[in-house]
Amino acid sequence: MASVHAPQVEPQAPALSTGSATTPARRRRNVVPYVLLLPGMLWLVVFFVVPMITLASQSLQEGSVDQGYVFTGNVGVYGEALSQYWEQLVRSIGYAASATVLALLFGYPLAYFIAQKAGRWKNILLVLVIAPFFTSFLIRTLARQTILSDGGWVATAAKTTHVTDLLQLLRLTENDRLMASKFAVICGLTYNFLPFMILPLYASLERLDGRLVEAAGDLYASPREAFRHVTWPLSLPGVVAGTLLTFIPAAGDFINSKLLGNTNTVMIGQVIDAQFLRVLNYPLAAALSFVLLVLIVTLVAVYVRRAGTEELV
Amino acid sequence: MAGHESGDLRLAGISKQFEAFTAVHPLDLTVPAGSFFALLGPSGCGKTTTLRMVAGLEEPTGGRILIGDKDITDTRAYQRNVNTVFQSYALFPHMSVVDNVSFGLKRRGDKNADRKAKEALELVQLGEVARKRPSQLSGGMQQRVALARAIVNRPDVLLLDEPLGALDLKLRRQMQIELKRIQSEVGLTFIHVTHDQEEAMTMADTIAVMNSGRVEQLGDPATLYEHPRSTFVANFLGQSNLLRATVDRGEGNGVVEVTSHGHRLEVRRDHVPAGVRDIWLGVRPEKLRLGDSGGPNRLSGQVTDVSFTGVATQYLVRMPWGRELVVVQQNDGSGRARAGETVTISWAAEHGFALDASQDADAGAQLEDDHG
Ligand SMILES: Nc1ncnc2c1ncn2[C@@H]1O[C@H](COP(=O)(O)OP(=O)(O)OP(=O)(O)O)[C@@H](O)[C@H]1O
Ligand SMILES: [Mg+2]
Numbered sequence: 001m002a003s004v005h006a007p008q009v010e011p012q013a014p015a016l017s018t019g020s021a022t023t024p025a026r027r028r029r030n031v032v033p034y035v036l037l038l039p040g041m042l043w044l045v046v047f048f049v050v051p052m053i054t055l056a057s058q059s060l061q062e063g064s065v066d067q068g069y070v071f072t073g074n075v076g077v078y079g080e081a082l083s084q085y086w087e088q089l090v091r092s093i094g095y096a097a098s099a100t101v102l103a104l105l106f107g108y109p110l111a112y113f114i115a116q117k118a119g120r121w122k123n124i125l126l127v128l129v130i131a132p133f134f135t136s137f138l139i140r141t142l143a144r145q146t147i148l149s150d151g152g153w154v155a156t157a158a159k160t161t162h163v164t165d166l167l168q169l170l171r172l173t174e175n176d177r178l179m180a181s182k183f184a185v186i187c188g189l190t191y192n193f194l195p196f197m198i199l200p201l202y203a204s205l206e207r208l209d210g211r212l213v214e215a216a217g218d219l220y221a222s223p224r225e226a227f228r229h230v231t232w233p234l235s236l237p238g239v240v241a242g243t244l245l246t247f248i249p250a251a252g253d254f255i256n257s258k259l260l261g262n263t264n265t266v267m268i269g270q271v272i273d274a275q276f277l278r279v280l281n282y283p284l285a286a287a288l289s290f291v292l293l294v295l296i297v298t299l300v301a302v303y304v305r306r307a308g309t310e311e312l313v
Numbered sequence: 314m315a316g317h318e319s320g321d322l323r324l325a326g327i328s329k330q331f332e333a334f335t336a337v338h339p340l341d342l343t344v345p346a347g348s349f350f351a352l353l354g355p356s357g358c359g360k361t362t363t364l365r366m367v368a369g370l371e372e373p374t375g376g377r378i379l380i381g382d383k384d385i386t387d388t389r390a391y392q393r394n395v396n397t398v399f400q401s402y403a404l405f406p407h408m409s410v411v412d413n414v415s416f417g418l419k420r421r422g423d424k425n426a427d428r429k430a431k432e433a434l435e436l437v438q439l440g441e442v443a444r445k446r447p448s449q450l451s452g453g454m455q456q457r458v459a460l461a462r463a464i465v466n467r468p469d470v471l472l473l474d475e476p477l478g479a480l481d482l483k484l485r486r487q488m489q490i491e492l493k494r495i496q497s498e499v500g501l502t503f504i505h506v507t508h509d510q511e512e513a514m515t516m517a518d519t520i521a522v523m524n525s526g527r528v529e530q531l532g533d534p535a536t537l538y539e540h541p542r543s544t545f546v547a548n549f550l551g552q553s554n555l556l557r558a559t560v561d562r563g564e565g566n567g568v569v570e571v572t573s574h575g576h577r578l579e580v581r582r583d584h585v586p587a588g589v590r591d592i593w594l595g596v597r598p599e600k601l602r603l604g605d606s607g608g609p610n611r612l613s614g615q616v617t618d619v620s621f622t623g624v625a626t627q628y629l630v631r632m633p634w635g636r637e638l639v640v641v642q643q644n645d646g647s648g649r650a651r652a653g654e655t656v657t658i659s660w661a662a663e664h665g666f667a668l669d670a671s672q673d674a675d676a677g678a679q680l681e682d683d684h685g
Contacts, residue, residue, distance in 0.1 A: 209403070211399065211401055211403045212403055212405060212406075214370050214390070214399075214403065215397075215399060215403035215404075215405070216405075216416070217369075217370070217389070217390040217391045218368055218369075218370065218390050218391070218395075218396060218397045218399075219391075219396065219416050219417035219420060219462070219463075219466070220391045220417050220420040220421050220466070221391055221416070221420045222391050222420075223391075225391075225420055226391075229405075229416070230405060233407050234406070234407055
C-alpha cells in the first residue's frame with residue numbers, strides 16, 4: 001500500500017524557519033512593532049532599570065542619614081545582611097512556598113469547577129474570586145486579624161474542637177491562640193494571593209478540551225488517571241503562572257507577618273521595611289532587597305526550567 | 314492481552330433523550346462479531362449519540378447494551394473493551410504520536426506497549442513520524458494516528474465516527490481500502506459512522522440507515538440498494554426515480570400490474586409490500602434504458618439535460634406530467650439522445666420496487682450528491 005504514503009504533506013522542517021527565510025527583507029523593514037514597544041520600554045527604564053541601579057549603588061554606600069551617604073563600594077554589607085538575616089530570608093521562602101502550595105490545593109479544584117462545571121454561574125463565580133480586590137490589601141489583612149482574634153468565633157471553635165492543639169502539635173502555633181502565629185501568617189498569605197493562583201488556572205482549564213478527557217476515558221484511563229495524564233499536564237501553564245504570581249509577591253510580603261505574626265515569624269519584607277523606614281540603614285536595606293531579588297529570580301529560574309522539561313504544551 | 318472471545322454487540326431497545334428531545338428512539342441492533350457495520354444517515358440523525366452510548370460516554374435513557382453475554386450498560390467508558398476514533402480525532406496535544414498510540418495499552422499495564430504502538434503506526438504507515446507532536450501532522454495523518462491509537466488495543470468493538478470526514482476524495486478512497494484491509498487483517502468488529510452513502514456501501518457488510526433517531530432499514534448494501542423499504546432509503550442510498558401509481562391487480566408470472574399517470578406498468582410481485590394500493594414505483598437511474606430494449610415498462614418524454622460523466626451519461630427526461638426522471642446510460646455505444654429530443658425509456662419488471670405512497674417522495678433526497 002505504498003499509495004497511502006503521504007509524506008509530501010508532512011512538514012519536514014519547522015514551519016517557522018521556512019517562513020522567516022522566505023520573507024526576511026520584508027520583516028526587517030517593519031518598524032511598527034518596535035515603535036509600539038517604545039512606550040513600554042521607556043516605562044520599564046524609568047521605573048525599573050533606574051531604580052534598580054539606584055538600589056544597587058545605594059547598597060554599596062556608607063554613612064548615616066545625618067552626615068549623608070557616600071559611595072564606597074562596601075561589598076561587606078552583603079555579608080552582614082546574609083549573616084544577620086539569613087533566618088528571615090529562609091523563613092520568607094518557606095512561608096511563601098507553603099502559601100503557594102496551599103493556594104494551589106484550594107485554587108485548583110475551584111478553578112476546575114468554575115471552568116468546567118459552573119455553566120451559567122461561571123461569570124458570577126469569577127467576580128466572587130476577584131471580589132476581595134474591591135477592598136484594600138491592608139483592610140483585608142486587618143479583617144483577618146479580627147476574624148482570627150482571640151475572642152472571635154473562629155478561635156473559639158478551633159479551641160473547642162481541639163484544632164488548636166493539633167496546630168500546636170504541628171508547631172504552627174505557640175499556644176492556644178490562632179493569632180500571632182506561623183499559622184496566621186501563612187493563612188494570610190494564602191488568602192491574599194489566592195486570586196492570583198485561581199485566575200491563571202482558570203484560564204488554562206477553561207481552554208481544556210473536554211473531548212480529550214473523554215478520549216482518555218475511552219482509552220481505559222480511570223478518572224484519576226485521566227486527570228494525571230491529560231488534565232494536569234494540559235493545565236501546567238496555568239499552574240506555573242499561578243504559582244509564580246503567588247510565590248513572588250508572597251516572598252516579599254511584609255504586611256501579613258507584621259499584622260498576623262509574632263517576633264518568631266518575621267519575614268524579610270518586614271526587616272527591609274524596618275531598615276528603610278525606622279532604622280534608616282539604607283545600605284543594609286538595599287542590600288537585603290537585592291539579596292531577596294536574586295534569591296527569588298534564581299528559584300524561579302530553576303522552577304521554570306524544571307516545569308519546562310515536563311510535558312508543557 | 315485481552316482475548317477475542319468477545320461475541321456480538323447487541324443493543325436492546327436503547328434510547329437517548331436530551332431533556333424533551335429524543336435523539337435516539339428505542340433501537341434494536343445486533344452487530345455480529347468481526348463484521349464491518351455502517352451506520353448511515355444525515356447530519357443530526359443520532360449516529361454519534363448511538364456510538365457514544367456504546368462507548369460509555371453517554372448514558373442511555375433506556376435499554377441495555379451487551380457484548381456477547383456481558384451486559385455493559387452500567388459500566389464506565391474506561392471499563393469497556395471498546396475504543397473510539399473520534400469525529401474530532403481528540404489526539405492528546407502534549408504527547409508525541411507514539412505516546413498517543415500507546416496510551417490505552419499503558420493504562421492497562423501492557424509491558425510491550427511501546428513495541429505494539431510502533432507496530433500499529435507501521436500499520437497505518439506513519440512509522441517515521443512517531444516522535445512528532447500531533448499538531449505537526451496533516452489532517453489525514455492525524456486521522457490515521459487516531460485510528461492506530463484505537464486499533465492497537467484490539468477492542469471487542471471499534472467505533473469510528475466519520476473517521477474519513479476531513480479527507481479529500483482521493484485520500485478518502487485510499488483510506489477506505491486501508492480501513493477495510495486493517496479490519497480484515499485484525500478481525501475486529503467495526504462500527505463505522507458516516508453520512509457518505511458510497512463509503513458505507515463500499516465498505517460495510519451490513520448498513521443501518523438512520524433517520525431522525527430511528528433505524529429506517531438494515532441490511533447488506535445490495536439489498537438496501539435494490540430493495541429500499543422507504544422513500545428515505547431509496548433517495549438517501551443513491552438516486553431513485555419515484556412514480557406515483559396505483560396497484561390494479563396481481564396477475565400471472567409473479568408480476569403486479571400498476572397504473573401510473575395512465576400508463577400500465579409491471580413490478581415483480583415480491584417487490585410490492587402486501588396490502589397497499591397507492592404506491593410510489595421506484596426505479597434506479599441505471600436500470601432505465603433509452604429506447605425500448607429495457608423491458609415491458611415504457612414511458613416517453615423529452616430530454617431536458619444531458620451530462621457526460623466519463624463512464625456514463627446522465628439524462629434528465631421530463632415526463633408529460635412534469636416530473637423529471639434521471640436516466641444513466643453506460644457509454645458503451647448503446648442508445649444516445651440529445652437535449653430536446655423525445656425519447657422512450659424502458660425497464661424490466663424486476664428492476665422496479667414499490668413503496669407505500671403515504672411517504673414523502675423527496676425524503677432523504679437533499680443529500681444525494683453531497684459528496685461528489
Ligand atoms: N448533549 C446534547 N444535548 C442536547 N442535544 C444533543 C446533545 N448531543 C446531541 N444532541 C442532539 O441529538 C441529535 C443527534 O446528534 P448526533 O450528534 O448523534 O448526530 P449525528 O448523527 O452524529 O450528526 P452528524 O452527522 O452531524 O455528526 C442532534 O439533533 C443534536 O442536536
Ligand atoms: Mg456525529
